Amino acid sequence: MALLSHTTEQVGCESLEKWEPIGSGGFGHVYKARHKDWGFDVAVKLLRDDVGYHSSTLMPKEKALYEEVNHMDKASCEFVLRVYGICEGILPFGGLSMQKGIVMEFMGRGSVQALLTKLSGPPPWPLAFRFAHQVALGMNFLHSRNLMHHDLKPSNVLLNDDLNAKLADFGLSRVSTSASNSKRETTGEVGGTYKYMPPEAFEASYEPVRAFDRYSYGILLWSIVTGKEPYPLANWSLVALKIPEGQRPCCEEINQSKAEGLKELVDLMKMCWDKNPSKRPTFKECLKVTENVFSEHKNGIHAAVHQVLRRLESPTNYQHSNTSMPFSSSPQTPEQSKSHDTVDHVILQNMERSPTQESVSVSIKTMSDTDKAKFVDDNRAVLIQDVSEVMAIVDDLGDMVHSETYSVIEAKQTSQEKMRVLFRRTFRSGGVTAKAVFYDVLKTHQPKLVERLGG
Template structure:
């Protein structure tokens, strides 16, 4: 395999300026830098631990980097992250004298995972349907080139300035075995994040085929629709045990009649995570569903994107740089372990308060209603403080809210709250033990969860008719 594709080029340190660390991952670190000659910012993904360069041989990680560039170039399209070349040089922050990396298109809005963290739930419906469609378009193109992704998950779906999706991180990408000759064998280990891996992939003898990506797409759809990470509290061993036995993320609380096209999208995600790989639809078949679904909400996409970008810009100015790579979803959107899956999932409401809801037989909604206007975290915290007495008196779904706050509520505090007999007593403990000392972040998280569970109470206290 050639080290450099015909469209990519070498990029040295002399061509780059204004370096800024914007994220980290298992492969290495990601930086933003300005290319002096091109005049625009690019993303530089550097190998972890500064793998050295030798003109006589490629080290294993360098070979993986070269393969990733080759695969990204082969899969280049509107819905796949563009690669510009390979970096080789001395970064200005010191360390190993010579480093290598990939020079890529900069996606200034982060990833789908970042989006779900900031929104503390799912995106507006028009954006949800567009993301589902654009990911399917990218994956269909990838498979048409006899490539697999093998690590399709929210953090590997990046977003541009207008929140359009592009597939990224081809570090695990391999040529599809279904496209190889019978005497050729797949090389490398089965990759992927275990929560997005199909049941057959937990078999040590499994060799990936394109059905792997189709399963991951189904779990990804669930994550986007609900705004939650699948089985967040379950470790690898438990997931490896229960997924082959047929367990999947719960869909019972998804109101499939809430918005036009959602029922078909839920049916699609279930088909994609079918235990039988042969029954999972191809991405070309997925496109028939996602295109139809997005077409029903295309007129509302500009209003939805504007609403979300406003939220992202507000959040970014307070806490983050342009690209964020969080370790996990925010606690209030966390899932639970399999052992308590059925009981605790009943308390979760998937209807997100910030979502621009487009239902059947409703007129086009270009703007966000007063009840959906975004408050800053500070304003949300102030709302909780100002209405403390009323909240203690009127909040009824206390344990459901506590469950969604997850690790923000200490285990001992959880036990005390659970032992109280009335909702008022439970809320009083929550205020005393968690909200009082938790600061703006915890109070804002409580506000978001409360708004999902008891929207009428929040509207009444906000003075919204």
């Protein structure tokens, strides 16, 4: 393969301005920059400073950079990050040495991993199912072009402003048999990748094949559905020992009745992480499942995206009680009641299933947070008197209710006493945002009460 297609554009560093660092890795650093002539932002991936530049030779990482450009060029489609060209020149910062990098499409919402962290849990079901489908579409296209990703994980699935997903980093971060030695572990070059590696990849003689990506996709599905990192406390050695023995992320906490199609997606997840590589479904086979599942929730995607963006853009978001304000709580475990369902999952599921709740969802989209907070303030006395499902509502508020406050509420004997504590401790400190989320939850649990009060 040629090192660089003749159609790939050379982008001079002097044509880029307003550089901002947005990420880094074993390969180097990623910057956001504005192209002076094109008029829009791009992402620029640069090699690390310790990689020299010589016009007559190609050093290993520089060669990998060219290979990634060729791979991205070959895999260009709607679900793979677009590459604009090679950046070469002297940067406006960092000395006088020549730099090389890839100029790529800028994804304004970061990665799926960053989103899960910000939301403190999984996204609404329509969005989760769309992520699953779009990643499968991108991977199917890669495999149809005889390309492999080798580093499929949430941080390598990027999101645009509308929260559509695209695959990135399938060149410089490629996993190979050398990923399993201790040096790579101690240097951190692999990062969290080993948690997405199949059992056969921990063998010294392993040669990567497409079944590697299929396994990684199964673990990625688990992360999307649960909003969690697999094996958060396990180091390389423990994962390398237990995964070949058959251990996988726990699925018991996933309530498969929470959403239409979730059972089918969980079944697909388990097939993808099968110990036997030959039993893992191809991405073409995965698409039959993901397309059907997403079609069940397609009508709810606009509301899901709107709610996520509203939470991300809220000026008071993630500032309550020194913890991330929840977009969603952890998935339900067998020991938890259904009250641990996420606010937005409950709303969005009901939008599709119940005519009564569908009208509820319309008011959620049209009422501002200020209006919702005013409703709660104006009806304080009645709400304290008449709200009956207090603990279910408190559970849906998640981390918005401090753990100490939760214990105080739980200890109270009557619903009225519980509601007084909620008003005094949570709504007073949480302000408009807390009251607005309470309104949404209340409308899900007790719609008739809200309707009677004119909400």
